[in-house]
Amino acid sequence: MKQDIDLKAIYVPSEDVVAREIEGELIIVPIVAGIGDGLDDLLTLNETGKAIWDQLIQKKQLSEIIELLKKQFKSAAEKIEQDVYGFVKELLKRGILKMQSPRS
Amino acid sequence: MKGIRSPFVIRKTRQQHPLWRKRQPLLSQLDIELTERCNNNCIHCCINLPAANRSTRIRELDTTQWESILRQAADLGALTVRFTGGEPLLRKDFPDLYIIARKLGLKVLLFTNARLIDAKLAHLFIRIPPLERIEVTVFGLTRKSYETVTKVHGSFLEFQKGVRLLEENRIPFIIKGVYLPANADEVNQIEAWAAALPWMEHPPDFSLLMELRGRRDSPAKNRSLLKLRSSPETAVTFMRRHEKKNMPGMASFCERFVGIKGDILFSCGAGTGGCVDAYGRWQPCLSLRHPDLTYDLLKGSLEDALTRHFPTLKGMKAQNPDFLQRCARCFLRGLCEQCPAWSWSEHGNLDTPVEYLCQIAHAWAHHLGILAAGEKSWEIQDASQRIISWAKNRSSIQGNREGKSPGKK
Numbered sequence: 001m002k003q004d005i006d007l008k009a010i011y012v013p014s015e016d017v018v019a020r021e022i023e024g025e026l027i028i029v030p031i032v033a034g035i036g037d038g039l040d041d042l043l044t045l046n047e048t049g050k051a052i053w054d055q056l057i058q059k060k061q062l063s064e065i066i067e068l069l070k071k072q073f074k075s076a077a078e079k080i081e082q083d084v085y086g087f088v089k090e091l092l093k094r095g096i097l098k099m100q101s102p103r104s
Numbered sequence: 105m106k107g108i109r110s111p112f113v114i115r116k117t118r119q120q121h122p123l124w125r126k127r128q129p130l131l132s133q134l135d136i137e138l139t140e141r142c143n144n145n146c147i148h149c150c151i152n153l154p155a156a157n158r159s160t161r162i163r164e165l166d167t168t169q170w171e172s173i174l175r176q177a178a179d180l181g182a183l184t185v186r187f188t189g190g191e192p193l194l195r196k197d198f199p200d201l202y203i204i205a206r207k208l209g210l211k212v213l214l215f216t217n218a219r220l221i222d223a224k225l226a227h228l229f230i231r232i233p234p235l236e237r238i239e240v241t242v243f244g245l246t247r248k249s250y251e252t253v254t255k256v257h258g259s260f261l262e263f264q265k266g267v268r269l270l271e272e273n274r275i276p277f278i279i280k281g282v283y284l285p286a287n288a289d290e291v292n293q294i295e296a297w298a299a300a301l302p303w304m305e306h307p308p309d310f311s312l313l314m315e316l317r318g319r320r321d322s323p324a325k326n327r328s329l330l331k332l333r334s335s336p337e338t339a340v341t342f343m344r345r346h347e348k349k350n351m352p353g354m355a356s357f358c359e360r361f362v363g364i365k366g367d368i369l370f371s372c373g374a375g376t377g378g379c380v381d382a383y384g385r386w387q388p389c390l391s392l393r394h395p396d397l398t399y400d401l402l403k404g405s406l407e408d409a410l411t412r413h414f415p416t417l418k419g420m421k422a423q424n425p426d427f428l429q430r431c432a433r434c435f436l437r438g439l440c441e442q443c444p445a446w447s448w449s450e451h452g453n454l455d456t457p458v459e460y461l462c463q464i465a466h467a468w469a470h471h472l473g474i475l476a477a478g479e480k481s482w483e484i485q486d487a488s489q490r491i492i493s494w495a496k497n498r499s500s501i502q503g504n505r506e507g508k509s510p511g512k513k
Protein backbone atom coordinates (compact mmCIF):
# COMPACT_ATOMS: atom_id res chain seq x y z
CA MET A 1 0.00 0.00 0.00
CA LYS A 2 2.74 2.39 0.97
CA GLN A 3 4.68 2.44 -2.27
CA ASP A 4 2.21 4.81 -4.06
CA ILE A 5 2.55 7.50 -1.46
CA ASP A 6 5.53 9.84 -1.21
CA LEU A 7 6.39 10.77 2.35
CA LYS A 8 8.20 13.88 1.25
CA ALA A 9 5.32 15.10 -0.83
CA ILE A 10 2.67 17.67 -0.02
CA TYR A 11 -0.88 16.58 -0.80
CA VAL A 12 -3.50 19.27 -1.25
CA PRO A 13 -7.22 19.35 -2.09
CA SER A 14 -7.73 19.10 -5.85
CA GLU A 15 -9.54 21.81 -7.85
CA ASP A 16 -12.19 19.18 -8.60
CA VAL A 17 -13.72 19.57 -5.16
CA VAL A 18 -14.67 22.40 -2.85
CA ALA A 19 -14.17 21.74 0.84
CA ARG A 20 -16.53 23.80 2.94
CA GLU A 21 -16.65 24.10 6.70
CA ILE A 22 -20.25 24.78 7.67
CA GLU A 23 -21.38 24.86 11.29
CA GLY A 24 -18.42 22.72 12.34
CA GLU A 25 -18.97 20.11 9.62
CA LEU A 26 -16.45 19.66 6.84
CA ILE A 27 -18.39 19.09 3.64
CA ILE A 28 -16.59 18.06 0.47
CA VAL A 29 -18.59 19.08 -2.56
CA PRO A 30 -17.56 17.41 -5.83
CA ILE A 31 -17.26 19.81 -8.75
CA VAL A 32 -16.58 17.38 -11.58
CA ALA A 33 -18.24 14.04 -12.31
CA GLY A 34 -16.96 10.80 -10.81
CA ILE A 35 -15.96 11.86 -7.31
CA GLY A 36 -19.05 11.05 -5.23
CA ASP A 37 -20.73 7.65 -5.27
CA GLY A 38 -24.15 8.86 -6.27
CA LEU A 39 -26.08 11.57 -8.01
CA ASP A 40 -26.37 14.12 -5.23
CA ASP A 41 -23.87 12.95 -2.67
CA LEU A 42 -21.85 15.26 -0.59
CA LEU A 43 -18.90 13.76 1.23
CA THR A 44 -17.65 14.32 4.72
CA LEU A 45 -14.84 12.80 6.78
CA ASN A 46 -14.76 10.76 9.97
CA GLU A 47 -12.75 12.09 12.91
CA THR A 48 -9.49 10.46 11.84
CA GLY A 49 -9.94 11.75 8.31
CA LYS A 50 -10.73 15.23 9.58
CA ALA A 51 -7.60 15.29 11.79
CA ILE A 52 -5.41 14.33 8.83
CA TRP A 53 -7.20 16.77 6.51
CA ASP A 54 -6.64 19.66 8.94
CA GLN A 55 -2.92 19.03 8.66
CA LEU A 56 -2.92 18.52 4.90
CA ILE A 57 -4.51 21.87 4.22
CA GLN A 58 -1.64 23.51 6.03
CA LYS A 59 0.53 22.20 3.20
CA LYS A 60 2.80 20.03 5.34
CA GLN A 61 4.84 17.11 4.13
CA LEU A 62 3.28 13.76 4.90
CA SER A 63 6.18 12.70 7.12
CA GLU A 64 5.71 15.88 9.16
CA ILE A 65 1.98 15.20 9.49
CA ILE A 66 2.59 11.67 10.73
CA GLU A 67 5.01 12.92 13.39
CA LEU A 68 2.54 15.59 14.52
CA LEU A 69 -0.33 13.11 14.76
CA LYS A 70 1.83 10.68 16.72
CA LYS A 71 2.35 13.43 19.32
CA GLN A 72 -1.30 14.43 19.26
CA PHE A 73 -2.92 10.99 19.56
CA LYS A 74 -2.30 8.09 21.86
CA SER A 75 -2.77 5.36 19.20
CA ALA A 76 0.14 3.14 18.23
CA ALA A 77 2.56 4.82 15.84
CA GLU A 78 2.02 2.09 13.26
CA LYS A 79 -1.76 2.59 13.32
CA ILE A 80 -1.34 6.31 12.73
CA GLU A 81 0.95 5.69 9.78
CA GLN A 82 -1.47 3.19 8.33
CA ASP A 83 -4.36 5.64 8.71
CA VAL A 84 -2.50 8.47 7.01
CA TYR A 85 -1.43 6.26 4.11
CA GLY A 86 -4.90 4.77 3.75
CA PHE A 87 -6.54 8.17 3.87
CA VAL A 88 -4.25 9.82 1.34
CA LYS A 89 -4.49 6.83 -0.98
CA GLU A 90 -8.27 6.81 -0.90
CA LEU A 91 -8.60 10.55 -1.45
CA LEU A 92 -6.12 10.45 -4.31
CA LYS A 93 -8.14 7.70 -5.99
CA ARG A 94 -11.33 9.66 -5.56
CA GLY A 95 -9.72 12.76 -7.03
CA ILE A 96 -10.19 14.73 -3.82
CA LEU A 97 -6.47 15.16 -3.17
CA LYS A 98 -3.59 15.73 -5.53
CA MET A 99 0.15 15.79 -5.02
CA GLN A 100 1.46 19.35 -5.01
CA SER A 101 5.20 19.02 -5.43
CA PRO A 102 7.68 16.48 -4.15
CA ARG A 103 10.17 18.22 -1.83
CA SER A 104 13.41 16.37 -1.38
CA MET B 105 -13.91 3.21 -6.25
CA LYS B 106 -17.61 3.83 -6.66
CA GLY B 107 -19.83 2.49 -3.91
CA ILE B 108 -16.86 1.33 -1.84
CA ARG B 109 -17.24 1.24 1.96
CA SER B 110 -14.71 3.71 3.19
CA PRO B 111 -13.19 4.01 6.66
CA PHE B 112 -12.60 7.75 6.20
CA VAL B 113 -15.11 9.23 3.76
CA ILE B 114 -18.77 9.34 4.69
CA ARG B 115 -21.43 9.82 2.03
CA LYS B 116 -24.03 12.38 2.95
CA THR B 117 -27.11 11.72 0.89
CA ARG B 118 -30.07 13.79 1.94
CA GLN B 119 -32.18 10.70 2.54
CA GLN B 120 -29.71 8.72 4.62
CA HIS B 121 -28.08 11.18 6.96
CA PRO B 122 -28.97 14.42 8.62
CA LEU B 123 -26.29 16.74 7.35
CA TRP B 124 -25.91 18.88 10.45
CA ARG B 125 -25.00 17.34 13.78
CA LYS B 126 -25.13 20.54 15.80
CA ARG B 127 -27.11 23.40 14.34
CA GLN B 128 -28.33 24.39 10.90
CA PRO B 129 -26.62 27.16 8.96
CA LEU B 130 -28.43 30.50 8.71
CA LEU B 131 -29.38 29.74 5.11
CA SER B 132 -29.69 26.26 3.64
CA GLN B 133 -31.05 26.98 0.15
CA LEU B 134 -31.42 30.12 -1.93
CA ASP B 135 -33.95 30.42 -4.74
CA ILE B 136 -33.06 32.75 -7.57
CA GLU B 137 -35.49 33.83 -10.25
CA LEU B 138 -32.94 34.71 -12.92
CA THR B 139 -35.50 36.30 -15.22
CA GLU B 140 -39.24 36.75 -15.55
CA ARG B 141 -38.88 36.46 -19.32
CA CYS B 142 -39.77 33.21 -21.01
CA ASN B 143 -39.62 31.67 -24.46
CA ASN B 144 -43.08 30.19 -23.83
CA ASN B 145 -46.26 32.13 -23.28
CA CYS B 146 -48.19 29.59 -21.24
CA ILE B 147 -51.88 30.19 -20.79
CA HIS B 148 -51.67 29.48 -17.06
CA CYS B 149 -48.45 31.36 -16.24
CA CYS B 150 -48.46 33.73 -13.28
CA ILE B 151 -45.13 35.44 -14.03
CA ASN B 152 -43.86 35.29 -17.63
CA LEU B 153 -42.89 38.30 -19.71
CA PRO B 154 -41.91 38.13 -23.39
CA ALA B 155 -38.45 36.68 -24.05
CA ALA B 156 -37.34 39.68 -26.09
CA ASN B 157 -38.61 42.30 -23.65
CA ARG B 158 -35.64 44.68 -23.65
CA SER B 159 -36.65 46.97 -20.81
CA THR B 160 -37.07 43.96 -18.52
CA ARG B 161 -33.76 42.49 -19.60
CA ILE B 162 -31.96 45.73 -18.81
CA ARG B 163 -33.39 45.83 -15.28
CA GLU B 164 -32.18 42.30 -14.51
CA LEU B 165 -29.09 41.86 -12.33
CA ASP B 166 -25.87 41.31 -14.24
CA THR B 167 -23.40 38.44 -13.80
CA THR B 168 -21.26 40.26 -11.23
CA GLN B 169 -24.26 41.16 -9.10
CA TRP B 170 -25.47 37.56 -9.12
CA GLU B 171 -21.98 36.35 -8.31
CA SER B 172 -21.93 38.54 -5.21
CA ILE B 173 -25.29 37.15 -4.07
CA LEU B 174 -24.19 33.55 -4.70
CA ARG B 175 -20.99 34.18 -2.74
CA GLN B 176 -22.98 35.59 0.18
CA ALA B 177 -25.25 32.53 0.11
CA ALA B 178 -22.28 30.18 0.22
CA ASP B 179 -20.71 32.19 3.06
CA LEU B 180 -23.93 31.81 5.05
CA GLY B 181 -23.77 28.04 4.64
CA ALA B 182 -26.23 27.43 1.79
CA LEU B 183 -25.68 24.13 0.03
CA THR B 184 -28.14 24.54 -2.82
CA VAL B 185 -29.17 27.27 -5.19
CA ARG B 186 -32.33 26.87 -7.24
CA PHE B 187 -32.36 28.69 -10.57
CA THR B 188 -35.88 29.36 -11.76
CA GLY B 189 -37.75 31.93 -13.85
CA GLY B 190 -39.38 32.66 -16.31
CA GLU B 191 -37.01 30.47 -18.24
CA PRO B 192 -33.58 30.72 -16.57
CA LEU B 193 -31.80 29.36 -19.64
CA LEU B 194 -32.78 32.51 -21.54
CA ARG B 195 -29.97 34.28 -19.70
CA LYS B 196 -26.95 34.33 -21.99
CA ASP B 197 -24.70 34.11 -18.93
CA PHE B 198 -26.45 31.03 -17.54
CA PRO B 199 -23.39 28.76 -18.08
CA ASP B 200 -21.19 31.31 -16.26
CA LEU B 201 -23.59 31.60 -13.33
CA TYR B 202 -23.89 27.83 -13.18
CA ILE B 203 -20.12 27.37 -13.03
CA ILE B 204 -19.74 30.15 -10.46
CA ALA B 205 -22.33 28.49 -8.22
CA ARG B 206 -20.80 25.04 -8.55
CA LYS B 207 -17.29 26.33 -7.90
CA LEU B 208 -18.54 27.98 -4.72
CA GLY B 209 -19.53 24.47 -3.61
CA LEU B 210 -23.26 24.92 -4.23
CA LYS B 211 -25.48 22.26 -5.72
CA VAL B 212 -27.65 23.64 -8.51
CA LEU B 213 -31.32 22.85 -8.85
CA LEU B 214 -32.56 23.98 -12.26
CA PHE B 215 -36.24 24.52 -13.12
CA THR B 216 -36.65 24.65 -16.89
CA ASN B 217 -38.98 23.94 -19.78
CA ALA B 218 -35.96 22.25 -21.48
CA ARG B 219 -36.39 24.06 -24.80
CA LEU B 220 -32.94 25.68 -24.66
CA ILE B 221 -30.97 22.62 -23.62
CA ASP B 222 -28.48 22.07 -26.42
CA ALA B 223 -25.42 19.84 -26.84
CA LYS B 224 -23.12 22.46 -25.30
CA LEU B 225 -25.21 22.78 -22.16
CA ALA B 226 -25.64 19.00 -21.91
CA HIS B 227 -21.88 18.67 -22.07
CA LEU B 228 -21.51 21.19 -19.24
CA PHE B 229 -23.96 19.20 -17.08
CA ILE B 230 -21.96 16.03 -17.77
CA ARG B 231 -18.61 17.60 -16.98
CA ILE B 232 -19.82 19.53 -13.95
CA PRO B 233 -22.94 17.75 -12.67
CA PRO B 234 -25.53 19.92 -10.94
CA LEU B 235 -25.74 17.41 -8.03
CA GLU B 236 -29.51 17.88 -8.07
CA ARG B 237 -32.00 16.45 -10.54
CA ILE B 238 -33.02 19.00 -13.17
CA GLU B 239 -36.79 19.62 -13.00
CA VAL B 240 -38.50 19.82 -16.39
CA THR B 241 -42.10 20.98 -16.71
CA VAL B 242 -44.15 19.02 -19.24
CA PHE B 243 -47.13 20.85 -20.73
CA GLY B 244 -48.33 18.04 -22.99
CA LEU B 245 -47.17 14.98 -24.84
CA THR B 246 -48.37 15.91 -28.30
CA ARG B 247 -47.58 18.96 -30.33
CA LYS B 248 -51.24 19.97 -30.18
CA SER B 249 -51.67 19.78 -26.41
CA TYR B 250 -48.20 21.21 -25.67
CA GLU B 251 -48.54 24.20 -27.95
CA THR B 252 -52.13 24.86 -26.90
CA VAL B 253 -50.60 25.55 -23.49
CA THR B 254 -47.35 27.30 -24.48
CA LYS B 255 -48.84 29.26 -27.41
CA VAL B 256 -45.50 29.09 -29.22
CA HIS B 257 -45.23 27.39 -32.58
CA GLY B 258 -42.31 24.95 -32.65
CA SER B 259 -41.95 24.80 -28.86
CA PHE B 260 -42.90 21.11 -28.66
CA LEU B 261 -40.11 20.01 -31.00
CA GLU B 262 -37.56 22.02 -29.02
CA PHE B 263 -38.85 20.57 -25.76
CA GLN B 264 -38.52 17.03 -27.18
CA LYS B 265 -35.01 17.77 -28.36
CA GLY B 266 -33.96 19.15 -24.98
CA VAL B 267 -35.38 16.20 -23.08
CA ARG B 268 -33.81 13.75 -25.53
CA LEU B 269 -30.40 15.31 -24.88
CA LEU B 270 -30.87 14.84 -21.14
CA GLU B 271 -32.01 11.24 -21.60
CA GLU B 272 -29.29 10.26 -24.05
CA ASN B 273 -26.58 11.74 -21.86
CA ARG B 274 -28.07 10.27 -18.69
CA ILE B 275 -28.23 13.67 -17.06
CA PRO B 276 -30.51 13.15 -14.05
CA PHE B 277 -33.84 14.93 -14.43
CA ILE B 278 -37.39 14.58 -13.23
CA ILE B 279 -40.60 15.80 -14.78
CA LYS B 280 -43.60 17.63 -13.39
CA GLY B 281 -46.84 18.71 -15.00
CA VAL B 282 -49.64 21.24 -15.01
CA TYR B 283 -53.18 19.91 -15.07
CA LEU B 284 -55.03 21.82 -17.78
CA PRO B 285 -57.97 21.09 -20.07
CA ALA B 286 -55.56 20.76 -23.02
CA ASN B 287 -53.58 17.90 -21.45
CA ALA B 288 -56.09 16.43 -18.97
CA ASP B 289 -56.35 13.15 -20.89
CA GLU B 290 -52.56 12.75 -21.04
CA VAL B 291 -52.01 12.56 -17.28
CA ASN B 292 -51.72 8.75 -17.27
CA GLN B 293 -49.20 8.85 -20.11
CA ILE B 294 -47.14 11.51 -18.35
CA GLU B 295 -47.16 9.38 -15.22
CA ALA B 296 -46.14 6.29 -17.20
CA TRP B 297 -43.23 8.21 -18.73
CA ALA B 298 -42.21 9.43 -15.28
CA ALA B 299 -42.34 5.88 -13.89
CA ALA B 300 -39.87 4.80 -16.56
CA LEU B 301 -37.37 7.53 -15.68
CA PRO B 302 -34.70 6.17 -13.32
CA TRP B 303 -34.45 9.41 -11.34
CA MET B 304 -38.11 9.76 -10.37
CA GLU B 305 -38.62 8.79 -6.73
CA HIS B 306 -42.39 9.33 -6.74
CA PRO B 307 -45.08 10.16 -9.31
CA PRO B 308 -44.76 13.62 -10.86
CA ASP B 309 -46.31 16.64 -9.18
CA PHE B 310 -48.96 18.49 -11.14
CA SER B 311 -49.83 22.15 -10.55
CA LEU B 312 -53.53 22.35 -10.28
CA LEU B 313 -54.65 25.53 -8.59
CA MET B 314 -53.67 28.26 -11.09
CA GLU B 315 -52.25 31.17 -9.12
CA LEU B 316 -53.09 34.61 -10.47
CA ARG B 317 -50.36 36.97 -11.69
CA GLY B 318 -47.85 37.50 -8.88
CA ARG B 319 -47.10 41.06 -10.05
CA ARG B 320 -50.81 41.88 -10.32
CA ASP B 321 -49.90 43.22 -13.76
CA SER B 322 -52.57 41.85 -16.08
CA PRO B 323 -56.29 41.79 -15.28
CA ALA B 324 -56.90 40.26 -18.74
CA LYS B 325 -54.55 37.36 -18.06
CA ASN B 326 -56.10 36.91 -14.61
CA ARG B 327 -59.51 36.56 -16.22
CA SER B 328 -58.24 33.75 -18.45
CA LEU B 329 -56.46 32.13 -15.50
CA LEU B 330 -59.72 32.06 -13.56
CA LYS B 331 -61.37 30.24 -16.45
CA LEU B 332 -58.69 27.54 -16.33
CA ARG B 333 -59.33 26.64 -12.71
CA SER B 334 -60.87 23.22 -12.08
CA SER B 335 -63.96 23.10 -9.90
CA PRO B 336 -63.21 22.16 -6.26
CA GLU B 337 -64.81 18.74 -6.88
CA THR B 338 -62.64 18.07 -9.96
CA ALA B 339 -59.57 19.27 -8.06
CA VAL B 340 -60.33 16.84 -5.22
CA THR B 341 -60.92 13.97 -7.65
CA PHE B 342 -57.56 14.74 -9.22
CA MET B 343 -55.81 14.93 -5.85
CA ARG B 344 -57.30 11.51 -4.95
CA ARG B 345 -55.45 9.67 -7.75
CA HIS B 346 -52.77 8.25 -5.46
CA GLU B 347 -54.94 8.22 -2.41
CA LYS B 348 -54.38 4.61 -1.37
CA LYS B 349 -50.65 5.08 -1.34
CA ASN B 350 -50.73 8.50 0.33
CA MET B 351 -53.46 7.91 2.88
CA PRO B 352 -51.34 6.60 5.79
CA GLY B 353 -49.07 9.63 5.40
CA MET B 354 -52.11 11.89 5.16
CA ALA B 355 -53.40 10.69 8.54
CA SER B 356 -50.18 11.54 10.35
CA PHE B 357 -49.93 14.82 8.41
CA CYS B 358 -53.38 15.81 9.64
CA GLU B 359 -52.56 14.85 13.21
CA ARG B 360 -49.41 16.95 13.18
CA PHE B 361 -50.30 19.99 11.13
CA VAL B 362 -54.00 20.54 11.16
CA GLY B 363 -55.00 22.87 13.95
CA ILE B 364 -56.05 26.38 14.84
CA LYS B 365 -53.31 28.93 14.26
CA GLY B 366 -55.11 32.12 15.25
CA ASP B 367 -54.28 35.48 13.70
CA ILE B 368 -50.65 34.67 12.83
CA LEU B 369 -50.11 35.54 9.17
CA PHE B 370 -47.06 33.44 8.43
CA SER B 371 -47.49 29.95 9.79
CA CYS B 372 -45.14 28.65 7.06
CA GLY B 373 -41.37 28.78 6.64
CA ALA B 374 -41.42 32.11 4.74
CA GLY B 375 -38.40 34.22 5.50
CA THR B 376 -36.07 31.40 6.51
CA GLY B 377 -34.96 31.18 2.89
CA GLY B 378 -36.82 32.88 0.10
CA CYS B 379 -36.42 33.86 -3.51
CA VAL B 380 -34.37 36.67 -5.03
CA ASP B 381 -36.25 38.13 -7.96
CA ALA B 382 -34.59 39.02 -11.25
CA TYR B 383 -33.94 42.60 -10.05
CA GLY B 384 -32.31 41.77 -6.72
CA ARG B 385 -35.28 42.01 -4.37
CA TRP B 386 -35.43 39.13 -1.94
CA GLN B 387 -38.95 37.82 -1.43
CA PRO B 388 -39.86 35.79 1.67
CA CYS B 389 -40.97 32.95 -0.65
CA LEU B 390 -41.22 32.12 -4.36
CA SER B 391 -44.68 33.62 -4.78
CA LEU B 392 -44.86 36.53 -2.37
CA ARG B 393 -44.06 39.74 -4.24
CA HIS B 394 -45.73 42.31 -1.97
CA PRO B 395 -43.27 45.25 -2.21
CA ASP B 396 -43.45 46.03 1.54
CA LEU B 397 -42.19 42.57 2.43
CA THR B 398 -39.31 42.26 0.00
CA TYR B 399 -35.74 43.32 0.72
CA ASP B 400 -33.46 45.15 -1.71
CA LEU B 401 -30.21 43.20 -1.90
CA LEU B 402 -28.58 45.95 -3.93
CA LYS B 403 -28.73 48.12 -0.80
CA GLY B 404 -28.14 45.43 1.81
CA SER B 405 -27.06 41.84 2.27
CA LEU B 406 -28.50 38.35 2.61
CA GLU B 407 -27.32 38.25 6.21
CA ASP B 408 -29.02 41.52 7.10
CA ALA B 409 -32.25 40.33 5.48
CA LEU B 410 -32.16 37.04 7.38
CA THR B 411 -31.26 38.43 10.75
CA ARG B 412 -33.11 41.77 10.75
CA HIS B 413 -35.78 42.03 8.05
CA PHE B 414 -37.37 38.60 7.71
CA PRO B 415 -37.72 37.78 11.44
CA THR B 416 -40.27 40.60 11.72
CA LEU B 417 -42.60 38.60 9.45
CA LYS B 418 -43.05 35.97 12.15
CA GLY B 419 -44.81 38.46 14.38
CA MET B 420 -47.18 39.82 11.69
CA LYS B 421 -50.85 39.48 12.54
CA ALA B 422 -53.91 39.49 10.31
CA GLN B 423 -56.27 42.48 10.61
CA ASN B 424 -58.96 41.63 8.09
CA PRO B 425 -62.23 40.86 9.96
CA ASP B 426 -63.07 38.14 7.44
CA PHE B 427 -59.74 36.40 8.11
CA LEU B 428 -60.19 36.76 11.88
CA GLN B 429 -63.72 35.37 11.66
CA ARG B 430 -62.74 32.42 9.44
CA CYS B 431 -59.06 31.50 8.93
CA ALA B 432 -57.99 32.49 12.47
CA ARG B 433 -60.51 30.02 13.88
CA CYS B 434 -60.16 27.35 11.22
CA PHE B 435 -58.60 23.99 12.04
CA LEU B 436 -57.95 23.19 8.36
CA ARG B 437 -55.18 25.74 7.86
CA GLY B 438 -52.55 23.03 7.50
CA LEU B 439 -54.63 21.45 4.72
CA CYS B 440 -55.50 24.70 3.00
CA GLU B 441 -53.28 26.65 0.59
CA GLN B 442 -54.49 29.98 2.00
CA CYS B 443 -51.46 32.14 2.67
CA PRO B 444 -50.30 35.77 2.35
CA ALA B 445 -48.90 35.12 -1.16
CA TRP B 446 -52.26 33.87 -2.47
CA SER B 447 -54.07 36.69 -0.72
CA TRP B 448 -51.67 39.16 -2.36
CA SER B 449 -52.12 37.89 -5.92
CA GLU B 450 -55.92 37.54 -5.55
CA HIS B 451 -56.77 40.60 -3.47
CA GLY B 452 -53.72 42.86 -3.24
CA ASN B 453 -53.35 42.45 0.53
CA LEU B 454 -52.01 39.77 2.85
CA ASP B 455 -54.99 38.65 4.85
CA THR B 456 -58.07 38.07 2.75
CA PRO B 457 -59.37 34.48 2.60
CA VAL B 458 -59.18 33.16 -0.96
CA GLU B 459 -62.60 31.70 -1.66
CA TYR B 460 -61.39 29.12 -4.19
CA LEU B 461 -58.82 27.70 -1.75
CA CYS B 462 -61.42 27.64 1.00
CA GLN B 463 -63.78 25.63 -1.19
CA ILE B 464 -61.06 23.15 -2.12
CA ALA B 465 -59.98 22.69 1.52
CA HIS B 466 -63.60 22.07 2.52
CA ALA B 467 -64.19 19.64 -0.35
CA TRP B 468 -60.99 17.77 0.57
CA ALA B 469 -61.84 17.67 4.30
CA HIS B 470 -65.32 16.42 3.43
CA HIS B 471 -63.87 13.71 1.23
CA LEU B 472 -61.46 12.66 4.01
CA GLY B 473 -64.36 12.48 6.44
CA ILE B 474 -63.10 15.29 8.68
CA LEU B 475 -66.04 17.57 7.88
CA ALA B 476 -69.68 16.69 7.22
CA ALA B 477 -71.50 18.21 4.25
CA GLY B 478 -72.35 21.83 4.93
CA GLU B 479 -70.11 22.16 7.99
CA LYS B 480 -67.83 25.20 8.12
CA SER B 481 -64.31 24.60 9.39
CA TRP B 482 -64.26 27.75 11.56
CA GLU B 483 -67.44 26.76 13.39
CA ILE B 484 -66.16 23.41 14.68
CA GLN B 485 -65.80 23.43 18.48
CA ASP B 486 -64.10 20.07 19.09
CA ALA B 487 -61.52 20.35 16.29
CA SER B 488 -58.52 18.64 17.95
CA GLN B 489 -60.64 15.81 19.30
CA ARG B 490 -62.13 15.36 15.87
CA ILE B 491 -58.73 15.08 14.20
CA ILE B 492 -57.46 12.61 16.81
CA SER B 493 -60.45 10.26 16.41
CA TRP B 494 -60.34 10.63 12.64
CA ALA B 495 -56.64 9.67 12.52
CA LYS B 496 -57.25 6.74 14.92
CA ASN B 497 -60.12 5.55 12.80
CA ARG B 498 -57.96 5.81 9.68
CA SER B 499 -55.15 3.73 11.15
CA SER B 500 -57.54 1.04 12.31
CA ILE B 501 -59.06 0.86 8.79
CA GLN B 502 -55.54 0.66 7.42
CA GLY B 503 -54.62 -2.01 9.99
CA ASN B 504 -57.67 -4.11 9.07
CA ARG B 505 -56.80 -3.79 5.38
CA GLU B 506 -53.31 -5.06 6.09
CA GLY B 507 -54.71 -7.90 8.24
CA LYS B 508 -53.60 -6.40 11.56
CA SER B 509 -55.86 -5.91 14.52
CA PRO B 510 -56.42 -2.24 15.37
CA GLY B 511 -53.91 -0.81 17.79
CA LYS B 512 -51.39 -3.59 17.22
CA LYS B 513 -48.01 -2.56 15.88
Ligand code: SF4
Pocket residue numbers: 142143144145146148149150151152189190191217241
Ligand atom coordinates in the same frame (compact mmCIF):
# COMPACT_ATOMS: atom_id res chain seq x y z
S1 SF4 C 1 -42.58 27.77 -19.38
FE1 SF4 C 1 -42.93 28.27 -17.22
S2 SF4 C 1 -42.31 30.42 -16.93
FE2 SF4 C 1 -42.51 30.01 -19.13
S3 SF4 C 1 -44.56 30.72 -19.63
FE3 SF4 C 1 -44.66 28.51 -19.23
S4 SF4 C 1 -45.15 28.35 -17.06
FE4 SF4 C 1 -44.46 30.46 -17.41
Ligand code: SF4
Pocket residue numbers: 430431432434435436437440441442457458461462463465466481482
Ligand atom coordinates in the same frame (compact mmCIF):
# COMPACT_ATOMS: atom_id res chain seq x y z
S1 SF4 D 1 -60.28 26.57 4.73
FE1 SF4 D 1 -61.12 28.63 4.47
S2 SF4 D 1 -61.24 29.42 6.54
FE2 SF4 D 1 -59.83 27.71 6.58
S3 SF4 D 1 -57.83 28.58 6.26
FE3 SF4 D 1 -58.60 27.99 4.26
S4 SF4 D 1 -59.52 29.85 3.49
FE4 SF4 D 1 -59.32 30.14 5.68
